[in-house]
Amino acid sequence: MKRTIVFTGGGSAGHVTANLALMARLREEEDWEIHYIGSKRGIERRLVDDFQQARYHVVATGKLRRYFALANITDVFKLLVGIVQAALHIFRIKPNVVFSLGGFVAVPVVIGAKWNGVPVVILEPDLNPGLANRISRRFARIMCTTFKGTVGNDRCADGKLVHVGPIVREELKYGSRARGIYACGFDSNKPVLLVMGGSQGADRINRIVRESLPKLLVSFQVVHICGHGKMDSAIRPDRRYMQLEYAHNELPDLLAMADLVVSRAGSGAIHELLLLRKPMLLIPHANGGSRLGQTANAQSFRDAGYAELLNEEGMTSQAFLEAVENAYLKRRSFVDRMKNTDMGDAAGKVIDLIRTAAGVRKGRGL
Numbered sequence: 001m002k003r004t005i006v007f008t009g010g011g012s013a014g015h016v017t018a019n020l021a022l023m024a025r026l027r028e029e030e031d032w033e034i035h036y037i038g039s040k041r042g043i044e045r046r047l048v049d050d051f052q053q054a055r056y057h058v059v060a061t062g063k064l065r066r067y068f069a070l071a072n073i074t075d076v077f078k079l080l081v082g083i084v085q086a087a088l089h090i091f092r093i094k095p096n097v098v099f100s101l102g103g104f105v106a107v108p109v110v111i112g113a114k115w116n117g118v119p120v121v122i123l124e125p126d127l128n129p130g131l132a133n134r135i136s137r138r139f140a141r142i143m144c145t146t147f148k149g150t151v152g153n154d155r156c157a158d159g160k161l162v163h164v165g166p167i168v169r170e171e172l173k174y175g176s177r178a179r180g181i182y183a184c185g186f187d188s189n190k191p192v193l194l195v196m197g198g199s200q201g202a203d204r205i206n207r208i209v210r211e212s213l214p215k216l217l218v219s220f221q222v223v224h225i226c227g228h229g230k231m232d233s234a235i236r237p238d239r240r241y242m243q244l245e246y247a248h249n250e251l252p253d254l255l256a257m258a259d260l261v262v263s264r265a266g267s268g269a270i271h272e273l274l275l276l277r278k279p280m281l282l283i284p285h286a287n288g289g290s291r292l293g294q295t296a297n298a299q300s301f302r303d304a305g306y307a308e309l310l311n312e313e314g315m316t317s318q319a320f321l322e323a324v325e326n327a328y329l330k331r332r333s334f335v336d337r338m339k340n341t342d343m344g345d346a347a348g349k350v351i352d353l354i355r356t357a358a359g360v361r362k363g364r365g366l
């Protein structure tokens with residue numbers, strides 16, 4: 001019998017990409033009807049539409065802030081509308097299970113599932129859970145964690161907290177250094193630095209990288225993923241520097257050719273870099289709120305010996321250049337530490353938990 005699942009999660013790519021990996025696996029292994037509930041214009045819509053594996057349904061979303069803003073008033077209203085819309089979608093779809101990867105768009109869907117009596121499984125990507133998942137876990141049957149040490153595990157509704165590890169997209173493993181070098185027009189004998197400011201780009205990192213370019217380009221060739229609308233057309237074309245807004249199918253090749261990666265410390269990105277054994281310089285998001293989660297992620301990677309950590313607050317181009325140099329000097333020890341890490345099969349474990357929550361026994365009824 002065909003089973004039905006609703007995925008949700010969005011607001012930034014980090015709350016979508018693991019869903020794409022799970023959807024691909026469910027499609028490949030079993031006969032599931034797959035739906036996705038997300039916002040009208042969020043990045044989740046673009047990524048899920050490109051993926052062409054799920055029917056997409058829209059709900060209104062209100063951003064969850066922990067500071068005063070006038071938009072909070074309209075956003076509470078949007079959140080309530082979103083809950084009703086999500087409940088109606090779920091009532092019509094009648095899924096066996098709902099899976100949430102967090103982000104503020106997921107909250108109405110999780111509550112809508114609860115109203116319909118549909119079991120919810122959530123995955124927390126960060127070491128310190130974000131606000132959306134701290135709300136969602138009260139309605140969830142199972143909360144999966146990416147990090148072993150994820151805190152606040154006492155408040156998942158049914159008390160079920162399972163460490164599964166990171167879910168990483170399979171296709172990232174098949175990049176080619178030669179293809180990346182060719183596509184960028186780089187010299188294969190000179191080291192490559194890849195800069196990824198998170199899925200939305202990072203203004204401060206962009207500025208510091210651009211200020212540092214004259215010195216950086218003495219030792220490195222640089223691929224700079226800047227974020228949508230954040231390219232700088234004033235930079236003169238240079239065979240050692242390439243900027244792009246967002247990497248889609250080319251990402252595996254860019255990662256394969258990188259000798260060092262400067263990155264935000266979003267859970268998705270850093271676990272991908274860990275899987276690919278890429279030495280990292282991590283610059284976590286400095287702002288407060290849920291993004292403090294990035295600092296905890298980055299500290300855990302530094303403590304594990306995988307990465308150099310640079311704080312964004314007060315960062316100068318001098319400090320940035322020194323951190324790049326330090327990380328590059330330590331790159332072999334980072335790679336050695338990463339080689340000793342077993343990433344496991346998190347997607348497989350999550351799919352087992354999804355089956356359990358949906359009341360499906362492995363190998364039966366599908």
Ligand SMILES: CC(=O)N[C@H]1[C@@H](OP(=O)(O)OP(=O)(O)OC[C@H]2O[C@@H](n3ccc(=O)[nH]c3=O)[C@H](O)[C@@H]2O)O[C@H](CO)[C@@H](O)[C@@H]1O
Pocket residue numbers: 012013014015017102125126196197198199200225245246247248251264265266267268269270272285290291293294
């Ligand atoms: C500012 C913010 O809210 N950040 C959060 C967000 O980060 P963000 O959305 O940046 O998340 P992640 O680093 O987790 O994931 C980014 C994903 O986008 C992909 N990618 C990125 C750039 C690109 O050009 N192409 C591409 O495909 C990466 O390969 C990765 O799979 O979600 C993460 C997961 O909950 C959190 O840890 C971060 O704190």
